[in-house]
Amino acid sequence: MIDDLSNIAHNPLPARIDFYPGDLRDPVFLKQTFDAVSPAGVLHFAGAVVVPESLERPLTYYSRNSYATLRLLGEMRRRSIDKLVFSSTAAVYGIPATGVVSETSPLLPINPYGQSKLFSEKIILDVQAASSSHHRPLRTAILRYFNVAGADQSLRTGQQGKSTTHLVKRIVQTLTGQQPHLHVFGTNLTTPDGSCVRDYIHVRDLVDLHVRAYRRLEVDPAPLLFNCGYGQGASVLSMVACAEQVSRRSLPTVASPPRKGDPVRLVADNSRLRHLFPDWTPVPNPLQTIIASALAWEEQLLARQMSPRPAPPPAPASDA
């Protein structure tokens, strides 16, 4: 596993993971890591993912998302590594007219985050096309994530970002008293309760889809590109109600203006995913599970922050 540690705040990785800290844009680091690991394929999750931040720091997003993907692909092809699973996003669709998008819907991102991921998709597809006559043509799976949320239920991993603005993270930060209230961005919109609608998917179900996509590439060279969502919308206010019910705490909210560039409704048409993997079964009660696991993870993070650091090991005896 490679990570540049830009977004890991508190949690050490499980010891059994071979971890290579570094930046995909660093060619020396990339070469040394690939020399050490000799991977058969790559699952490329790395990237910057906060939409409002991407509007303030577009160059960071094009560099960390598009350019990093380009460097990674260069290293992969030099070595004829032929399998790539890539994390893309529903932000490539921009503000869809109907609020429900299929993979063939227009690609019109409205922020640097979505655009940087669309560039990455394009780079991947072009390299794939060019590799068709190669000894080992590139096999690719592009997964367009909708709103990923929740944590591993055994609490090995969860969302850590230092500056994250995602709804579920903000909900659990409010439930744990780290902020006084939750801003509900948009309360008078053209949705049944006036707040924005998204398709939240539990991280476990998303991980499962990556494993399935990678296994498919091992046996079938056909390129994969599919939406990752349940195909069901949930409004911000319904997530608030769900959080209150799951946590049995009250969640204070403040009605706030809509966020710049927020689609009112963004829900996956997931028929392609269902067709590809008919036995894919989401976690039961996904929204409750998302909130419950995210809250348990947040509480674990807080407990770790408050517990005293372990004492440093004693200094070795001096030879003098």
Ligand code: UDP
């Ligand atoms: N949202 C909100 N309050 C928050 C954070 C998010 O009302 O503190 C809303 C946001 O406007 C959007 C939805 O929740 O409609 C999901 O936002 P998030 O940032 O989680 O993901 P996005 O859909 O922007 O990728």
